[in-house]
Amino acid sequence: MTTSRREFLKIAGASALTLITFPVFPVGAKENVRIPGQDFTSAKPLTARRWAMAIDTSKCSKDCTDCIVACHAIHNVPDFGNPKDEVKWIWQEPFAAVFPDNQHAYSGQAIQKMRLPVLCNHCANPSCVRVCPTQATFKRPDGIVMMDYHRCIGCRLCMAGCPYGARSMNFHDPRPFIAKINPDFPTRTKGVVEKCNFCQERLAKGLLPACVLACKEKALVFGDLEDPLSDIRSLLKERFNLRRKAHLGTRPQIYYIV
Amino acid sequence: MKQHKWRFILPGLVIFVVGVTFPLWYSAVNSTPVPVLSLDTPVINQLQNKECVEDKAFMSADHMKMLHAWRDEVVREGKREYTAKDGRKFEKSLTRTCLSCHSNKEQFCDRCHNYAGAKPTCYDCHIIPEEVKK
Numbered sequence: 001m002t003t004s005r006r007e008f009l010k011i012a013g014a015s016a017l018t019l020i021t022f023p024v025f026p027v028g029a030k031e032n033v034r035i036p037g038q039d040f041t042s043a044k045p046l047t048a049r050r051w052a053m054a055i056d057t058s059k060c061s062k063d064c065t066d067c068i069v070a071c072h073a074i075h076n077v078p079d080f081g082n083p084k085d086e087v088k089w090i091w092q093e094p095f096a097a098v099f100p101d102n103q104h105a106y107s108g109q110a111i112q113k114m115r116l117p118v119l120c121n122h123c124a125n126p127s128c129v130r131v132c133p134t135q136a137t138f139k140r141p142d143g144i145v146m147m148d149y150h151r152c153i154g155c156r157l158c159m160a161g162c163p164y165g166a167r168s169m170n171f172h173d174p175r176p177f178i179a180k181i182n183p184d185f186p187t188r189t190k191g192v193v194e195k196c197n198f199c200q201e202r203l204a205k206g207l208l209p210a211c212v213l214a215c216k217e218k219a220l221v222f223g224d225l226e227d228p229l230s231d232i233r234s235l236l237k238e239r240f241n242l243r244r245k246a247h248l249g250t251r252p253q254i255y256y257i258v
Numbered sequence: 259m260k261q262h263k264w265r266f267i268l269p270g271l272v273i274f275v276v277g278v279t280f281p282l283w284y285s286a287v288n289s290t291p292v293p294v295l296s297l298d299t300p301v302i303n304q305l306q307n308k309e310c311v312e313d314k315a316f317m318s319a320d321h322m323k324m325l326h327a328w329r330d331e332v333v334r335e336g337k338r339e340y341t342a343k344d345g346r347k348f349e350k351s352l353t354r355t356c357l358s359c360h361s362n363k364e365q366f367c368d369r370c371h372n373y374a375g376a377k378p379t380c381y382d383c384h385i386i387p388e389e390v391k392k
Binding site for chain 1: 316329333334336338353354379382383384385390
């Protein structure tokens with residue numbers, strides 16, 4: 001039997017139609033519900049060769065605590081209500097405490113009354129990393145000085161080693177002293193030291209640090225120092241800036257634009 | 259003279275042997291029943307294919323080793339994605355991955371930990387989402 005061209009096209013068209021199927025019965029459907037955490041694709045993480053922060057002190061007002069509130073809420077930082085036990089990741093200090101070498105008896109009232117935000121300087125040559133006996137504090141390749149709380153034995157050598165007072169000890173169990181626990185970030189436990197982590201857990205999700213986003217005045221600029229086109233590089237090129245106690249040789253990476 | 263010596267040694271030996279073997283026969287008499295772990299959670303009930311990150315035998319024997327490896331890889335190397343033996347991918351997170359399914363920590367984790375006398379310190383810092391909600 002010979003098929004005409006017309007017949008052949010008819011059959012071919014009808015066969016093609018049968019390929020369009022509707023999933024009436026999900027026979028092949030293996031699983032409808034995703035296991036939590038499955039097929040995890042991390043949002044594009046923010047990466048850098050050298051993270052750093054610039055703080056524009058002219059934009060930072062003395063009465064504003066937005067960055068502190070945001071950071072401490074996200075990271076479950078406890079408030080023990082006692083200055084001796086205070087735990088702080090980012091906080092305010094008077095100018096004389098931030099830059100002790102740059103203040104003198106003739107500084108103006110404006111400078112004497114100034115209060116600046118301070119945090120861990122994520123030093124390029126961190127003394128805390130050097131003194132830590134368990135390597136609980138370590139420096140990542142991207143410059144973040146980070147703590148592995150699992151390894152911390154609470155010896156507080158890092159607190160003695162840090163010239164900026166950026167580290168706090170949990171003298172009590174912090175859980176009852178956290179106003180509202182953020183389930184996305186672990187708390188700490190009694191007997192470990194803690195500090196700012198440059199929001200490494202947010203960078204991994206592609207988010208900027210909480211303090212940077214919380215600042216309405218955009219006084220905090222976060223970026224890659226090794227990238228010549230980054231905002232922070234152009235800012236540091238154009239504006240005069242200071243680093244805290246730079247003469248100590250820790251090579252701090254928080255730049256204060258004054 | 260010889261008999262006189264054994265009068266003291268024998269009771270001492272008996273007390274020693276009984277004392278040393280005490281844990282063995284005590285546990286033989288008072289055997290604690292093996293705990294029954296509950297998988298009755300809303301998320302697990304919805305799963306058609308009730309399979310953990312790895313197979314059951316591996317998870318019950320080696321979950322602590324896996325979590326230790328996750329911990330070190332995430333914190334120290336920044337590697338947050340786990341590829342299971344069958345190729346499925348998971349976020350390495352106790353709170354967000356494990357406890358999302360096993361939201362009944364008291365009927366699942368704790369029962370076996372108590373039975374085995376294990377006291378994991380994970381929960382000193384890592385948050386149990388159910389407890390925060392309370």
